[in-house]
Amino acid sequence: MSNTRRILITAALPYANAPVHLGHLAGAYLPADIYARFQRLRGRDVLFICGSDEHGVAITLAADAEKVPPGVIVDRYHTMNMEAFRKFGVTFDNYSRTSIPLHHETAVEFLMEFQRRGILSEKSEKQLYDEKANMFLPDRYVEGTCPVCGNTDARGDQCEQCGTFLDPMQLLNPRSKITGDSPVVRETTHLYFPLGNYQARLEEYVRKSDAADGWKENVLQYCRGWFKEGLKDRAVTRDLKWGVKIPLPGYENKVIYVWFDAVLGYISSTKEWARLAGRPDAWKEYWLGPDTKYVAFIGKDNVVFHTIVFPAMLMAWNDGGRERYVLPANVPANEFLNYKGQKFSKSRGWGIGVGDFLQRYPADPLRYSLAAGLPEYRDSDFTWRDFQAKNNNELADILGNFINRTLAFAVRAFDNAVPPRGPLGDLDRGVLSLLERTPPAAAEFYEHYRFRDGLMEVMNLARGANKYFNDSEPWKTVKSDPVRCATTISISLQIARSLAILMSPVIPGSCERIWRMLDIPGEAARGLWDTAGEDALRPGHRLGTAGILFTKIEDSMIEPDSTVPPGEVAPPPGAAPEKITIDDFRKADLRVGKVLRCEPVAKSEKLLKLQVEIGTEQRQIIAGIARHYRSEDLVGKLVVVVCNLRPATLMKEESHGMVLAASDAAGKLVLVTPESAVESGASVK
Numbered sequence: 182m183s184n185t186r187r188i189l190i191t192a193a194l195p196y197a198n199a200p201v202h203l204g205h206l207a208g209a210y211l212p213a214d215i216y217a218r219f220q221r222l223r224g225r226d227v228l229f230i231c232g233s234d235e236h237g238v239a240i241t242l243a244a245d246a247e248k249v250p251p252g253v254i255v256d257r258y259h260t261m262n263m264e265a266f267r268k269f270g271v272t273f274d275n276y277s278r279t280s281i282p283l284h285h286e287t288a289v290e291f292l293m294e295f296q297r298r299g300i301l302s303e304k305s306e307k308q309l310y311d312e313k314a315n316m317f318l319p320d321r322y323v324e325g326t327c328p329v330c331g332n333t334d335a336r337g338d339q340c341e342q343c344g345t346f347l348d349p350m351q352l353l354n355p356r357s358k359i360t361g362d363s364p365v366v367r368e369t370t371h372l373y374f375p376l377g378n379y380q381a382r383l384e385e386y387v388r389k390s391d392a393a394d395g396w397k398e399n400v401l402q403y404c405r406g407w408f409k410e411g412l413k414d415r416a417v418t419r420d421l422k423w424g425v426k427i428p429l430p431g432y433e434n435k436v437i438y439v440w441f442d443a444v445l446g447y448i449s450s451t452k453e454w455a456r457l458a459g460r461p462d463a464w465k466e467y468w469l470g471p472d473t474k475y476v477a478f479i480g481k482d483n484v485v486f487h488t489i490v491f492p493a494m495l496m497a498w499n500d501g502g503r504e505r506y507v508l509p510a511n512v513p514a515n516e517f518l519n520y521k522g523q524k525f526s527k528s529r530g531w532g533i534g535v536g537d538f539l540q541r542y543p544a545d546p547l548r549y550s551l552a553a554g555l556p557e558y559r560d561s562d563f564t565w566r567d568f569q570a571k572n573n574n575e576l577a578d579i580l581g582n583f584i585n586r587t588l589a590f591a592v593r594a595f596d597n598a599v600p601p602r603g604p605l606g607d608l609d610r611g612v613l614s615l616l617e618r619t620p621p622a623a624a625e626f627y628e629h630y631r632f633r634d635g636l637m638e639v640m641n642l643a644r645g646a647n648k649y650f651n652d653s654e655p656w657k658t659v660k661s662d663p664v665r666c667a668t669t670i671s672i673s674l675q676i677a678r679s680l681a682i683l684m685s686p687v688i689p690g691s692c693e694r695i696w697r698m699l700d701i702p703g704e705a706a707r708g709l710w711d712t713a714g715e716d717a718l719r720p721g722h723r724l725g726t727a728g729i730l731f732t733k734i735e736d737s738m739i740e741p742d743s744t745v746p747p748g749e750v751a752p753p754p755g756a757a758p759e760k761i762t763i764d765d766f767r768k769a770d771l772r773v774g775k776v777l778r779c780e781p782v783a784k785s786e787k788l789l790k791l792q793v794e795i796g797t798e799q800r801q802i803i804a805g806i807a808r809h810y811r812s813e814d815l816v817g818k819l820v821v822v823v824c825n826l827r828p829a830t831l832m833k834e835e836s837h838g839m840v841l842a843a844s845d846a847a848g849k850l851v852l853v854t855p856e857s858a859v860e861s862g863a864s865v866k
């Protein structure tokens with residue numbers, strides 16, 4: 182496999198219904214980008230493809246919740262996520278979206294080809310129908326009582342309380358999420374793909390691919406589980422208005438099921454890339470080329486679609502004899518990254534958004550800390566302390582320190598040029614031998630999708646180089662043995678160049694800076710991996726201007742890692758919020774209020790019920806401060822109230838406004854109060 186020249190890389194298409202978070206990056210996008218950058222460094226012909234998944238119930242539910250058309254949701258998150266990936270430094274060759282006509286054509290082409298060749302079968306099934314909304318209800322549009330645990334708010338596809346996967350027909354007392362009515366049962370017709378017919382070939386495909394490219398054990402386990410259960414027919418169509426329309430009579434009110442169209446998004450995104458490049462057929466070189474190695478990066482929740490469903494679809498197409506698509510040679514799925522002990526989840530609003538994070542910190546420290554802790558074999562945790570430690574103790578103290586002291590010494594003692602090398606001593610030979618071993622050792626790990634281990638190899642070189650600099654004591658030999666000193670600095674500069682190449686898949690921005698500090702022409706990241714160990718800087722080569730590579734992160738800049746309940750996640754501290762005008766600010770009606778009475782809210786550990794006097798008016802306000810204040814301590818206090826907030830109901834109590842509070846370093850909420858006595862009702866501006 183190592184002599185494969187053309188490599189097609191895809192990363193799972195994120196749903197355009199929420200911002201991508203750190204869990205997504207660690208699951209698929211960062212490993213995929215490290216792999217793409219690494220393979221380009223090795224001189225391979227790489228195409229790296231992604232895009233937004235803009236269909237399915239996840240999108241329409243988000244649109245219904247905001248009472249806007251689905252197009253508004255997908256436009257917003259497609260743009261936001263594309264920008265977050267760009268800031269994070271992900272080098273997609275194309276980032277498409279599944280709502281474009283080219284994608285719809287591609288999905289319809291597959292469906293119609295399968296239909297024409299009699300692969301699909303039509304079946305009638307019973308489904309819940311909302312008579313008031315006049316539509317069939319997809320699974321997640323139904324809620325009801327879980328038949329297993331009795332949870333009255335179970336979703337049509339799964340009960341979140343007991344974890345049981347459900348069919349909407351199994352729910353007791355089902356209700357429509359659209360109208361709240363009890364749906365009726367009606368017959369509907371759908372096309373099915375006979376996944377079971379491909380089981381034997383799929384098992385063979387997984388076995389052979391694993392033998393050739395070493396699949397990950399977690400991925401193989403998922404496959405074995407699915408095979409053991411036996412693959413079943415899968416519906417290819419569903420009753421929904423948003424999605425890829427089907428040009429078949431009787432299917433006017435149905436669309437292609439999102440699982441079928443989403444995986445084809447990789448192909449349509451590649452077609453779009455080819456068109457934009459002015460070579461409309463170039464996509465075929467990757468998808469139809471027999472010497473392409475195709476690697477599909479995904480998170481573990483997507484394994485079945487990439488190891489079973491998509492390969493079966495491609496097998497079915499290939500059986501037609503027209504063209505032969507390549508199947509994934511590997512599907513290196515990661516486990517989950519957790520945050521404060523829980524899985525990142527966009528549906529539960531839990532975790533840290535990429536955009537928020539990158540407003541506060543540069544991409545490289547995040548890339549480095551995630552790469553060093555990728556959940557490759559088991560779930561791992563993101564913690565602020567670890568992020569700070571990786572930045573300060575590894576990037577700044579080891580890598581940054583080595584580069585800076587080397588360049589500073591070249592300026593001071595050798596007129597900012599590469600000095601000539603004298604005879605080598607034991608220390609020199611030791612570090613040069615480490616330098617020679619590192620590129621092939623790291624490459625071996627990267628070729629096998631072991632990015633943590635590969636990065637560790639490279640960081641060991643940086644550690645070794647730092648120690649070499651210390652042990653060689655150039656600040657002493659500069660006087661006592663100038664040839665020795667020149668040799669130390671020459672070798673250190675050679676290693677600095679090597680590190681700029683070897684670290685660039687993980688921290689590309691910083692490596693470009695090292696490259697410029699060394700004043701080497703061209704980019705650090707093109708085809709140079711195999712030269713990384715070489716002595717490529719000639720004596721007399723003039724160096725550029727040195728600068729600080731990594732800034733230390735102070736304790737005050739990070740969030741405490743104590744556990745907080747879900748739904749209370751703040752953006753990273755200091756994250757610069759969007760700028761507003763004074764007119765925006767004036768929309769908020771802030772007034773001083775005086776607490777008249779206060780009592781706990783029944784069955785709530787968090788909420789207090791306040792009766793607040795605001796001028797001549799009296800209001801009830803529910804505040805989430807019960808863990809921080811006792812009711813009796815609040816009576817008589819002056820508070821600042823947001824008066825024109827829409828009323829809300831919390832634990833069955835109405836709340837007309839909000840009191841302002843700040844959280845201190847320990848996470849305790851402290852009420853905002855006027856510095857001296859002010860009449861209640863006074864406006865705050």
Ligand SMILES: [Zn+2]
Pocket residue numbers: 327328329330331332335340341342343344345
């Ligand atoms: Zn349940």
